[in-house]
Amino acid sequence: MKTDFFKYQAQTSPQPLAMKIGRAEGSYIYDTNNKPYLDFVAGISACTLGHKHPKIINAIKTQADCYLHVMVYGEYIQKPAVELTKLLAQHLPKKLEKTYLTNSGTEAVEGALKLAKRATGRSQIIAAKHAYHGNTMGAMSVMGYEERKKAFRPLLPDVQFITYNNTNELDKITTKTACVILETIQGGAGFIVPSKDYLLKVQERCHEVGALLILDEIQSGIGRTGKLFGFQNYNCTPDILVSGKGLGGGMPIGAFTASAKLMDLLQDHPKLGHITTFGGHPVIAASALATLKEVIESNLITQTLEKEKLFRKHLVHPLITEIRGKGLMLAALTPSAEITNEVILRCQDAGLILFWLLFEPKAIRITPPLTISNKEIVKGCSIIIDILNRISPSQDTPTT
Structure with a gap:
């Protein structure tokens, strides 16, 4: 299927993530090997109530x-x-x-x-x-x-x-x-x-x-x-x-x-x-x-601000220079595009879906479903912090 994906379906970037999707439910997407990925992107803010509500x-x-x-x-x-x-x-x-x-x-x-x-x-x-x-x-x-x-x-x-x-x-x-x-x-x-x-x-x-x-x-x-x-x-x-x-x-x-x-x-x-x-x-x-x-x-709208606080509480790290946005429309910035790329790609390997923003290369998109639980927020943040802890200190410098 991957070969056919690249052969028959037009691409819009040089290196698509190319994950083979099997199913999705709640705050998780599963690949064809049934590996779960916690979804912090929600189809670019589209899956408001998560997957398969x-x-x-x-x-x-x-x-x-x-x-x-x-x-x-x-x-x-x-x-x-x-x-x-x-x-x-x-x-x-x-x-x-x-x-x-x-x-x-x-x-x-x-x-x-x-x-x-x-x-x-x-x-x-x-x-x-x-x-x-x-x-x-x-x-x-x-x-x-x-x-x-x-x-x-x-x-x-x-x-x-x-x-x-x-x-x-x-x-x-x-x-x-x-x-x-x-x-x-x-x-x-x-x-x-x-x-x-x-x-x-x-x-x-x-x-x-x-x-x-x-x-x-x-x-x-x-x-x-x-x-x-x-x-x-x-x-x-x-x-x-x-x-x-x-x-x-x-x-x-x-x-x-x-x-x-x-x-x-x-x-x-x-x-x-x-x-x-x-x-x-x-x-x-x-x-x-x-x-x-x-x-x-429901009470999902009022919960977004409380969930924002939870993200801000748990996403504290020397390589996170700023968290922008409001509610569950958040962007965590790192010192460089290289660090941001590494975080996003490593997190996917670790079972957490993050993504980029169009014009700010240092930003990590965090736009999960509004239905995401507090427990899932903490779990995803811990994956991000763990990945940041593994990044070489030599990368801890802004690019010009």
């Missing part, structure tokens, strides 16, 4: 017995999608009342950017340096990392970048600006949280000049930061909210949410202002609905 599996099976795909987006009334979007509206601020479901987070970003242009009649988009919003052409255009996108230019015109957390650059947002798109917590940059009132000040500047604020919660949403969505920690409400990953509970999904007034602009002038075949797929919507219900109705 009974409520999700039951929702998928029940819906699959009723019907699968029946019609392109928005033409037929399908119960899972209606209930999902209604539940989202009931737990969001009033102006975030109508949701368009997509197949992925990056597609939701595309839709949000289109909606902002349609609503304002403007073309300029402002994004943040070191931002990551996806890999389609529009989403890549607002990626703040030239090395990753220069091979694919030309991209969207009229995109400018500001420095995240720098309020001195907010005057770049003008009456020519259609929207500002920001990650509530910058992911690929190293899990950078917003400084005090930064997002509020961006919101105020947008309203001052008639621009829309788009907040990307693809990673930070669905309970991961101690609130249902990360922006709820920061006294700020976006005009357009983008979500994905953890909303699907392990199934592929994206969504963008705004006021009815904004979302209704996609209905006409032109008709079919945004369209997808499989967005709102009933089986995926059923999985997302089960995930969202469990997150809202």
